[in-house]
Amino acid sequence: MNLHGIWAIYRFEMARFGRTIWTSLAVPVITTSLYFIVFGSAIGSQMREVSGVPYGAFIVPGLMLLAIFSESILNASLGIYMPKFTGTIYEILSAPLSPIETVLGYVGAATTKSLLIGLIIFATAHLFVDLPVAHPVLMLLYLLLVAAAFCLFGFAIGILANGFEQLQVVPLLIVTPLTFLGGAFYSVQILPEPWRTVTLFNPVVYLINGFRWTFFGQSDVGVGISLGVSFAFLCACLAFVTIIFRTGWRLKA
């Protein structure tokens, strides 16, 4: 195991985040506050409660995941796309690192950043609402699982992308719509049929509901299936990235 190598990549990536630390922190804080003002206060005053949870608190898990989805994909994809773009990838490719080690370094760093952002949003939310957490340890583990899965996903996008605009396509055109339609700001229970059934084909529904369960101890869909979907997503991303490294596809000529 090349621990020095993994650590070198991890520190390199963390230093890259460190250079933009203020924007990295300010963006989630400001965005979350805006959501609270618009959804929490403006709409929340009409809605009051969803499934027995005050609306302001109800949207927090969804807000955290929304940020984690997009930040994870963006950071992890840039992490590997930049060396491809500037040509410095030669050094990574020529280093005595296994695919898993390389992924640990890059995705580990991106996951750390995503977790930090998730926790900052969590802290910011406390300024606006009372936020009980029923299962704090599970909540952190769930956050870690989702952040790692989406960072892996982002990493794969970064490898496949042929231009900067391609890095934006998946988060903007797929993930954000699926999140908004995935019950981030409402309970799928309030949807009329057939939309309620259609929604159940959206994997993000399970991610958000599983996470929400760790906060409020209740969820629109089963906790088991939510965890299962999250885990399956993580494994699929891992398998995909491993295949790319094994074959050198899009990385090596």
Place this chain on the structure above:
Amino acid sequence: MSPDTNSAILRLQGVSKQYRDGPTALHSVDLDIRRGEIFALLGPNGAGKTTLISIVCGIVTASAGTILVDGHDAQADYKAARRRIGLVPQELATDAFETVLATVSFSRRLFGRAADPAYVERLLRDLSLWEKRSAKIKDLSGGMKRRVLIAKALAHEPELLFLDEPSAGVDVALRRDMWTLVRSLRDRGVTIILTTHYIEEAEEMADRVGVIARGRLLLVEDKAALMRKLGKRELDLTLVEPLGQVPVELAEWSPTLEHDGHVLRYVFNATDEHTGIPGFLRRVGDLGLHFKDLETAKSSLEDIFVDLVERER
């Protein structure tokens, strides 16, 4: 182990590369690099030099063939193989916002070595980069960037160093420095493989030279032998009166007549101590042959390659 395996730090057997919807960049290359030598890979643009190096370093996947680095298979045992290799790429690719010290320390750890500030300091001093250790790479000149890349390649104390066109975009002074560095590395036991377009550079630096063109390794020879082969020059005398045949008095130099007898051509070897030119010209004068122009020409590297390739056929 036979002494042969012992002395080869790098062994290529039947290494081929066919780029996806691209050219066949390498045709079954066999090559042994001896431990501790400076080997120059000489070839024109597009010959396959960078491809060859990239395959050994793991940046490009070979289509066929095996590579042994110090006895370790570069594919099956890639970690052991790569730990021994340092690469200075042809293109200047650097992390613009990193400092010199950070990027060199990064390279060392990336290759699995524990931090060693004393070694890194010595390395940066050797390359005259110590004063610039806190500078961001984007603020350095091109020559300095190249030195940073050399420092990165040496950061993990490799046994085998690849320099892909070390003198591209480098001024004379820096080139001298680089050659001094290469020699001192060799004295420390590092094996060096460099690529170049210039015969002069191969001549100055290398112990052995391999000539590559169109993806084929045409010959591998000790430098001295190759220089004799490649060092041919022509002396052309444009005569006032054309000659029908070469005067017997000049037979000693075996010149030829060109352009219907208007040009008397003497081929000599520029690397010989005695080129024979003074004696030849004296004899020409004694014979009363008048010439209106005198010109020496060296067959260009390109000609030589074409020559070699043609000869291969």
